[in-house]
Amino acid sequence: MIITRSLVGVISLLVSSFALAEKTPTDWLKNMDLAHQTLNFTLPMVHLEPKSAQTYLFEHGVSQGKQVVYIAALSGPVRHSYRVDNLVTYMEPESRPYTISADKIISPSPAIFVGKTQHILENYSLTMIEKGRIAGRVTQLIRLKAKDKHRFNYILWLDLETSLLLRYDLFDLNNNLLEQVQAVGLQVSELPSENIVKLSAKPNDETQMMAAVPQQNWTFSWLPSGFKIQASDSHRVVNTAETVEYLMLTDGLSQVSVYVAKAGNIELPAKLFTNNGIAMANHRQGQLDITVVGRIPYDTAMKIARSIQPK
């Protein structure tokens, strides 16, 4: 009897370890995708950048067939944003609330990899590393190592039980930590929270931002692999009101802004960084100043700046 029981135990152990071994990084990403779109959960989190820390509440739920995401800063001024299906609303003390038709909230968030599996597989090689503990739960670590030198590297912590992302770290090419989002708790529930239900039922009557009219005057002789033009327009830069022709590039995870402006009196320094890893490359090309801004390696930003040309 004892032998039988232990035999069953061994077999089930074998089976479960077999099943775990079978689960590839791609499976993990797909499971994460599904979990982040279907589960009802609340996840308080910390967002760390060099010299900065902020706490947020992240909530997700499905109510009345609508997917709702809610992100709120827990300290400082009341600052929150929410997405109901494809409408994102930002509510912040500095401006009146506004809505953008978009499929994601631009904010520190454990959901930034959701729906990006294809982009990730194209641009990163994935390795399962060890297991770790986040928010009191066992997690699987997966390293996203860029296939080239044109983007930064990530490590993801995925909850063993739910596949939800509980932490990610972003590293530059020298392995300096640029950003960390880490859950400090996780509550998964059968039903969506009161807040999610309320948001799903709320009519969206905030001011809605219209999509910009694109300009198609510029092209690139070179772009880092995986990057393509996501949007473009002509606008005036905030604060300086400088007129620019603008292009936004993306590889699915990072956004890069490219500005074309008339050459000013003073040339901007060619190489600049913010301390959370945003690089700015400035390149004067005849009568034009090309500025590239984004969280990508500086050399890549400069190469993009040198590659722009009139269509």
Add this chain to the structure above:
Amino acid sequence: MSNNKEALSSFIDGQELSAQQLDLLIAESESDFERYHLIGDTIRDELSPAFSLDFASKVSAAIALEPTILAPKKVEVTQELVAPRGNVVSLFGRFGSYGIAASVAAVMVVSAIQLQSNQSIDQGIPVLQTIPTGGYASPVSLQTPAVNNDVQQQMAQKERLELQRRMNAYVKDHLLQQRLKSSTSAPK
């Protein structure tokens, strides 16, 4: 009204008007009066340098924006119309991106050109110093930061401020555009 504006503009540019016309003008176009003076001053390049610092953004918000064409070609694009429940505002109007720029400013404020100090590997590279969040930072100001003397001496104060302002603006604009251009209805 547009007649009045024309008269007002002429008046500011030195043309004489009757007292009656003048009264009418002042009553109807107090705000225009100030604006035309500013525009006139700018055209004649009479603004003081200190004033010009804040001037551009104010005017940009007040006038309809006509982007300068920098590239040789321009392609006509038709835009799909959506019917949202709320108001729809153009990104270019005064309630557009400039109205919400402030919210992005507080996400990350870039405060200074600063030399990275000795512990850094990228020594000698100017760095945009971001003020930590945690609490939120105050808006970008023009106060002089503690800057390494080597750089400071080489750069005239005015030039440095101008540089700082433009760099801040680009980073801020980049953060703002990430939100605005995440739009799913934007033509690809």
